[in-house]
């Protein structure tokens with residue numbers, strides 16, 4: 001604990017000196033989420049807060065695509081990512097050239113990209129979405145274009161889960177999240193037998209069979225709200241392990257049944273890394289201006305939709 005307290009103290013001091021805000025995703029471990037995150041939330045909340053922040057530096061306690069999103073929304077701010085190897089299997093599953101190829105095959109079909117993609121991919125797409133607004137975005141862009149088909153990139157499972165809730169036809173890319181694709185409905189069944197009465201919540205990056213076996217699905221913020229509102233006796237969160245770790249401190253009376261997976265990319269962000277980012281300005285996100293401007297159009301189109 002003294003070692004953690006010393007690091008937190010040093011981070012707070014450097015943060016004031018550097019006029020920095022720390023944006024922490026819900027998958028950050030508790031020592032980051034609870035002790036140094038100024039703003040904590042899901043991908044959508046962090047994108048909105050990055051756009052509003054008055055600090056001149058943003059330290060992104062999250063993965064690379066999140067830091068790029070902050071830079072796209074705040075081109076005049078310095079955006080730092082403590083570890084540039086903090087990637088994402090979804091973002092790595094598709095390139096800008098592959099989106100261009102898809103667009104040439106389906107010229108009159110709008111392309112929706114999940115925010116878990118590179119700036120280069122966002123620049124090729126018509127609108128972004130996150131796991132909290134995917135259905136709204138897909139239906140809004142189809143209505144705007146007057147079409148009944150959309151392309152949704154790159155998460156196969158999120159796209160199929162949206163397709164199950166809309167009359168639209170959704171063309172799917174074969175990307176997946178290495179953390180959420182591992183959950184199975186058999187696992188949910190086994191846990192329900194071992195913990196009768198457990199409420200099961202799943203992130204929409206899980207396969208459809210898992211969502212069908214769950215009681216509720218939603219973005220990390222939606223899962224958090226569900227727990228806050230329902231305060232079940234026992235709950236299983238089918239998502240990254242830090243979600244339960246962070247919620248336990250708010251709800252010590254709830255039994256969090258553990259069957260989760262760690263995201264190796266999120267795990268790369270540490271207190272030492274944040275300290276290094278603030279002390280040495282590492283690692284600054286630099287984007288090509290033309291790509292950033294085009295990517296911003298896709299993000300702004302999403303942010304312009306009602307909450």
Ligand code: 13P
Pocket residue numbers: 026041042043044116130131132177203205218219220221
């Ligand atoms: P949220 O948008 O729900 O925060 O999810 C981001 C993510 O990377 C999930 O794996």
Ligand code: SF4
Pocket residue numbers: 063087088089090091116177178179180205240263264265266
């Ligand atoms: Fe990407 Fe999955 Fe990690 Fe989220 S949990 S950052 S989607 S690999």
